[in-house]
Every structure is written in structure tokens, then in C-alpha cells.
Amino acid sequence: MLLASLNPAAVAAGADIGDAVRIDGAVLSRSDLVGAATSVAERVGGAGRVAVLATPTAATVLAVTGCLIAGVPFVPVPPDVGVAERAHILTDSGAQAWLGERPADSGGLPHVPVRLHARSWHRYGEPSWDATAMVMYTSGTTGLPKGVLISRRAIAADIDALAQAWQWSPDDTLVHGLPLFHVHGLILGLLGSLRIGNRFVHTGKPTPAGYAAAGGSLYFGVPTVWSRVAADADAAAALSCARLLVSGSAPLPVPVFNQLAELTGHLPVERYGSTEALITLSTRSDGERRPGWVGLPLTGVQTRLVCEDGSIAEHDAETIGSLQLKAPTLFDGYLNRPDATAEAFEPDGWYRTGDAAVIDHAGMHRIVGRESVDLIKSGGFRVGAGEVETVLLGHPAVDEVAVVGLPDDDLGQRIVAFVVGDANADELIAYVAEQLSTHKRPREVRLVDSLPRNAMGKVVKKELMK
Template sequence: MLLASLNPATVAAGADIGDAVRIDGAVLSRSDLVGAATSVAERIGGARQVAVLATPTAATVLAVTGCLIAGVPFVPVPADVGVAERAHILTDSGAQAWLGESPADLGGLPHVPVRLHARSWHRYAEPAPSSTAMVMYTSGTTGLPKGVPISRRAIAAQIDALVQAWQWTPDDTLVHGLPLFHVHGLILGLLGSLRVGNRFVHTGKPTPAGYAAAGGSLYFGVPTVWSRVVADAGAATALASARLLVSGSAPLPVPVFTQLTELTGRPPVERYGSTESLITLSTRADGERRPGWVGLPLNGVQTRLVHEDGSIAPHDGETIGSLHLKAPTVFEGYLNRPDATAEAFDADGWYRTGDAAVIGGDDMHRIVGRESVDLIKSGGFRVGAGEVETVLLGHPGVEEVAVVGLPDTDLGQRIVAFVVGDANPEDLITFVAEQLSVHKRPREVRLVESLPRNAMGKVVKKELMK
């Protein structure tokens, strides 16, 4: 059963938790979740697909859970998505109704509200593992978002692999304040908790104070969250009693890793994944946590590095290659996009992640970044933007930084650093040249007030390259 902790027979036999889920001021027991979500399932049974406005509310939790009980695929829609993008998601997915919370503009679809206090104890047969649980849309940085069907089998395999890697148990209390329309917050956070059977606390906004007050043993955050936590020493030290601090969705700056370790005594766990593959690499609860590295392949995951000419790159900790992988969590293809699907896989079924990486002799992985924006080809050299960013973040005058390659008639691409902070640009260029090979220094440093970010805190480098 995908949501193992919500097995009606087990809950009825007394395996209940009065505060299984805490979100937006609501507290739901396992019995509440089973009864109210089954009531939702009865109202949508037979639907082909529904849209869920993925606000962090009890209604969203019950909408998602009800869909999984009924076997109706759902489409988590960001609450702040633009009108044109939302219309594309609804049309492309074929959603037939809004379930739970709804936007002001329904886009021509009917609305099915979630009744928080309704209860049903009807028993549903478990849908086939191969069936689609949800269709999650990618961020669409290079065009309109693409729909990624995610199967029930992939979700179960994902959570079970992380249970092993993170020593995740029903005794944990998992805390995060992340969106419920991405893998990190929805699949790992909410569905992971409903499968494992641990308590789940959503803090609303992921503030340092909210994290400190939650009393969790397992915390999820993106780098922006952890940067704010280490800036609040009181909140950071309050997390010292936690068992595991997990960072993902973007690279964690090494200085933040170091500060978080010093303040909490807990070196953070880093992991890597995508909407298409879910999480495939992670450092382990009982293993080495190396700053700047995202760890080892999870159970069932195979990886390889590929040169531009198609040859296999060595695992020497230095050579950059295109990261390809196979895993039980990898999707089978984009919705309605056979062209994009064909581009995503090679002839042998390896998924081309689009990320550049380095693999060490010990199988530890380091992500250099997106091949399209983070792998800079300058003067005949291949330079990873992340390596330059890490060095710049070590300068006391740099608060945030993003490094990109901009077109250059002489070099092909010139390395340009966008810096938030108070430092002399020429000093920063010299600083990098002293720390790294001279060809890796920025040719230009631009001081900016802020960096463009998406809802998950990732820097949108495409905006800097315009």
C-alpha cells in the first residue's frame, strides 16, 4: 500500500496518532486523514484527472490523499503561477476539475471543495503500482512547463530508498515549510510521512523561528532556508536536538554547510534529483557528508558520466561529464511530448539529466550544474560555475553569487559573476585567481541588489543571461 500508515484496518485496530499532520493551524489524526480523504475519494471517483491548487493547507493534504486512495491522478498547481502558465497546465494535463482550494479564476473548470469534517469508511482497492499518481509540471525555464507523469511505484521506491539512506522511521517528526507542488515538499515531505508513519509538521513559511519551535527530528530545507537559519544563531542552536537536517533543490553553499555544522553539531545531508527522476543521489545518515558533494546512488540507481563525443568519462573526482542515470524512480516520458521524451533518453534507456557532474573514485558525486547554464566553455577550458561560486562565497564581502557564461567573440564564453554584497569587483577577480586556476577567474563581476529566484529558492540564471 502506497500510504502504508493510512491502512484503514491498521488505523481501526488502534494504530492512530492524534497529530499525524499539523498544517495551517489544523491538526489531523490518522483516523481524520483516512475518513476525510476517503470522503474526498468518493466525490471524485471515476474522474480522469483533477487539478489541486497546492497551497499548504489541510484541504490540500486531504485532496492529495483522497486522489491517491481513489486512484485518480492529480496535478499539483503552484498557487502563484501566472495565468498563461496555469492555462497551459490545465489544458495540457486534461484536468477536469479543481479539487480543494481553488483560484479566483477557475479557468472554466468546475470546483469540488474538500469538506474537512466529512467522513467515509468505504474501502478502496489499492490501484496498480504502474498507474499514474500525479502529473507534476517542470519549471519551464526554457519554454512552457512539461508534464511529468509519476507512478505510484516510483513514489514507493523513492521513499523506501530514502528510508534506508536516512534511517527514517515512524518515530521521526518531519518538519518543513516548503511548497507542496514540488518533489521535495510534496513527495518526500508529505507522502513520505504518510508512507513511513512519522508525524509531519508544515511550518507555513520556512522561517528560522518556525523551524526552531517545531521540535522535529528530521528537517527539510532548501539552501535559502538554511542560509536564514545560520543567520539566526538562536534558531540554529535549537535544531541541535534534531537527528537529520536535509538540504536539496539547489546546491548548498559550502560556507552555509560549515556554519550549520558548527551551530547545530549536525552536518547537513545533501541530495540530488529532479522532477523526472525524483531523488537519485544522497549522502547517508551513517556516512560521510562532504561539503559540495551530493553523495552516493540510492538503492537501485545506476549512474555514468559521458563525454561530448559519447565516450565514458572516468570517475577520478576531477573530470566533468554529462550525468546519465537509470533508476526505478525515473519517469517514462513527458505528457504529450514524444519529441522531448526522445531527447531525454539515449538508445540504451539512460536518462540524460542535463546536468554536468564529477564522480570520485569512492562513487561520491558532485553536481557542477546545468549543462546549459553552469558548464562554461571559456578559452578552450570547461569550467563549472559552482566551483567559482564556492570560492566567491568564501570572500567576506560576498553574500550571494551566481556565475554564468556570457557570449564572447574571443573566448567563446566569458565568466561573469553576479554578486550581492559589498566588495570591489577587481578584488573579487583577483581573489578567485589566487584560489583557482587563473582561467577560472571571472572576467567581469557585476554587483546587484538581488538574484532572481524561483519558488524553491533556485537562482534563475536564464534571467541573468538575457
């Protein structure tokens, strides 16, 4: 059963938690979740696909849970998405209705409300493990967003592997304030909790004060969240009672890693994943946690690094290769895009992540960045933008940084650093040259007020390359 903690028979027999989910001022017991979500299932049963406006509310929790009970694929739609992008998601997905909340411009789709106090105790059979659970859309950085088909099997495999790596159990209280339209907040945070059976607390906005007050044992955050926690000594100290602090969705700056370790007593767990593959790499609760490294393959995951000439890269912590993987967590293709699906895989079945990485002798992985924007070819050398960014973030005058390769008639690409902070450009260039090989130094440093970011806090480097 995908949502194992919501087994109706077990809940009826007394395996209940009065505060299984806390979100947006609402408190839901397991009995509430089973009864109200089953009522939702009855209202959408038989539908082909429905759209869910993924606000952090009880209505969203019940809409998602109801769809999974009924075996109806749902499409989580970001509440802040633009009109044109939302129209594309609705049209491309073939969603037949809005379930729960809906935007002011509903695109002409009918509306099926979620009634928080309705209850049904109808028993549904468990859908096939191979059935599509949801269609999650990519961020659209390389064109229109693509619908990623995610199966029930992939979700269960990923949560179970993470439970093993993080010693995640029903005794945990999981806290985060992340969006419910991405893998991190929705699949790991909400569905992970409903499968494992731990308490789940959504803080709304992921503020340091909100995290400190939640009293969790397991916290999820993106680097922006953790940098704010690290800047608030009182909030950070309150997290010392937690068991694990997990960071993902973007690289965690080494200085933030070190600050969290000093203030909370916890070395953060870093992990790596994508919409198409879910989480595939992670440091472990009982293993080494090294700043800047995202750990080992989860159970069932295989990885390889492929060099430009097609050879397999050495595991020497230096040789950069294209990261490819095989895993039980992989998606079932892009909706309506057989061409894009075929391009995502090698002929022998390995999935092309589009990320560049290095692996050390122990099998630890470090992500250099996206091959399209983070792998810089300058003067005949291949330079990972992430390595340069890590060094620059170690300079006390640098608050934020993004490194890109811009066209250069002589070098092919020149390394350019966009820096937020009270810094001197020439000093930063010399600083990198002292820390790394000379050819890895930025040829130019541009001081800016801020960096363009998406909803998950990731820097949108395409904006810097225009």
C-alpha cells in the same frame, strides 16, 4: 500500499497518531486522514484527472490523499503561478475539475470542495503500482512547462530508498515549510510521511523561528532557508536536538554548510534530484557528508558521466561529464510530448539529466550545474560555474553569487560573476585566481542588489544571460 501508514484496518485496530499531520493550524490524526480522504475519494472516483491548488493547507493534504486512495491522477498547481501558465497547465493536463481550493480565475472548471469534517470508511482496492499518481509540471525554464508523469511505483521506490539512506522511521517528526507543488515538499515531505508513518509538521513560511519551535527530528529545507537559519544563532541552536538536517533543490553554499555544522552540531545531508527522476543521489545518515557533494546513488540507481566525445568520464573528482542515470524512480514520460520524452533518453535507455557533474574514486557525486547554463566553455577549457561560485562564497564580502558564461569573440564564453555583497570586483577576480586555476577566474564581476530566483529559491540564470 503506497500510503502504508493509512491502512484502514491498522488504523481501526488502534495504530493511530493523534497528530499525524499539523498544517495551517489544523491537526489531523491518522483516523481523520483515512476518513476525510476516503470521503474525498468517493467524490472524485472515476475522474480522469483533477487539479489541486497546492496551498499548504489541510484541504490540500486531504485532496492529494483522497486522489491517491481513489487512484485518480492529480495535478498540483502552484498557487502563485501566472494566469497564462495556469491556463496552459489546465489545458495540457486535461484536468476535469478543481479539487479543494480554487483560484479566483478557475478557467471554467467545475469545483469539488474538500469537507474537512466529512468521513467515509469505504474500502478501496490498491491501484496498480504502474498507475500514474500525479502529473507534476516542470518550471518551464526552457519553454512551456511540461507535464511529468509520475507513477505510484516511482514514488514508493524513492521514499523507501531515502528511508534506508537516512534511517527515516515512524519515530521521526518531519518538519518543513516548503511548497506542496514540488518533489521536495510534496513527495518527500508529505507523501513520505504518510508512507513511513512519522509525524509531519508544516510550518507555513519556512522561518527560522518556525523551524526552531517545531521540535522535529528530521528537517527539510532549501539553501535559502538554511542560510536564514544559520544567520539566527538562537534558532540554529534549537535544531541541535534534531537528528538530520536535509538540504536540496539547489546547491548548499559551503559557508552555510559550515555555519550549520558549527551552530547545530549537525553536518547537513545534501541530496540531488529532479521532477523527472525524483531523488537519486544523497549523502547518508551513517556516511560521509562533504560540503558541496551530493553523495552516492540510492538503492537501485545507476549513474554514468559521458564526455563530449561519448566516452565515459574518469571517476577522478575532476573530469566533468554529462550525468545520466537509470533508476526505478524515473518518470513515465512527458504528457502529450512524445518528442520531448524521446529526447530525454539515450538509445540504450539512460536518462539525460541535463546536469554536468564529477564523481570521485569513492563514488561521491558533485553537481557542477546545468549543462545549458552552468557548463562554461572558455578559451578551450570547460569550467563548472558551481566550482567558481563555491570559491566566491568563501570570500567574506560575498553574500550571494551566480556565475554564467556570456558570449565572447575571443574566448567563446567569458566567465561573469553576478555578486550580492559589499565587494570589490578586482579583489574577487584575484581571489578566485589564487584559489583555482587562472583560467577559471571571472573575467568580469558585476555587483547587483539581488539575484532572480524561482519559487524554490533557485537562481534563474537565464535572466542574467539576457
